[in-house]
Amino acid sequence: MRRGKASVLLRVACLLACLSMALAGAAPTLQPQQEARAHHLAQSLRCPVCQNQTVAESNAPLAQDLREQIQAQVAAGRSDEEVRAFMVSRYGDFVLYEPRATAQTWLLWLGPFMLLGGGALVLGARVRRAARAELSADAGRSGEEVA
Structure with missing residues (x-):
C-alpha cells in the first residue's frame, strides 16, 4: 500500500515540476498596447539566423526566443531603446535593420x-x-x- 502511495506522490510531484517549468518558460501576457510595442520592436530587429527577415517575420527557433525576450522586456517596463541596446549587446549592430x-x-x-x-x-x-x-x-x- 505504501508503495502505491509513494508512486502516486512521485508522479504528482513530477507532473507539478513539469507544469512549473512550462509556465516559467511561457511568454508573459501583455496588454494590447504592450503587444503592439513588442511587435513593432520585433519588426525593427533583424533575425541573426535568417538575415533577410525581421524577428517578427522569421519562423526560426532563435527568432521565437527573441520575440519572447522582447515581450518579457516590454512586460518588465523597459523602453524601446533599452530593448534594442540589449539586443545589440548580444548580437551586435547587425541585428538592427536601421543601423545607428x-x-x-x-x-x-x-x-x-x-x-x-x-x-x-x-x-x-x-x-x-x-x-x-x-x-x-x-x-x-x-x-x-x-x-
Missing part, C-alpha cells in the same frame, strides 16, 4: 561616392594634362612650319 549613424556607417554609405568623386577628379586632371600637352605640341608644330 556612426563614423563607420557613414564611411560605408559615403565611401563609394567619395571613391567615385576621387576617380572623377583624377580622370579630369589627366584629361586636362593631355589636352595641354596636345595644345603645346600643336603650338610647337605650327611654329616650326612658319620658320
Whole structure:
C-alpha cells in the first residue's frame, strides 16, 4: 500500500515540476498596447539566423526566443531603446535593420561616392594634362612650319 502511495506522490510531484517549468518558460501576457510595442520592436530587429527577415517575420527557433525576450522586456517596463541596446549587446549592430549613424556607417554609405568623386577628379586632371600637352605640341608644330 505504501508503495502505491509513494508512486502516486512521485508522479504528482513530477507532473507539478513539469507544469512549473512550462509556465516559467511561457511568454508573459501583455496588454494590447504592450503587444503592439513588442511587435513593432520585433519588426525593427533583424533575425541573426535568417538575415533577410525581421524577428517578427522569421519562423526560426532563435527568432521565437527573441520575440519572447522582447515581450518579457516590454512586460518588465523597459523602453524601446533599452530593448534594442540589449539586443545589440548580444548580437551586435547587425541585428538592427536601421543601423545607428556612426563614423563607420557613414564611411560605408559615403565611401563609394567619395571613391567615385576621387576617380572623377583624377580622370579630369589627366584629361586636362593631355589636352595641354596636345595644345603645346600643336603650338610647337605650327611654329616650326612658319620658320
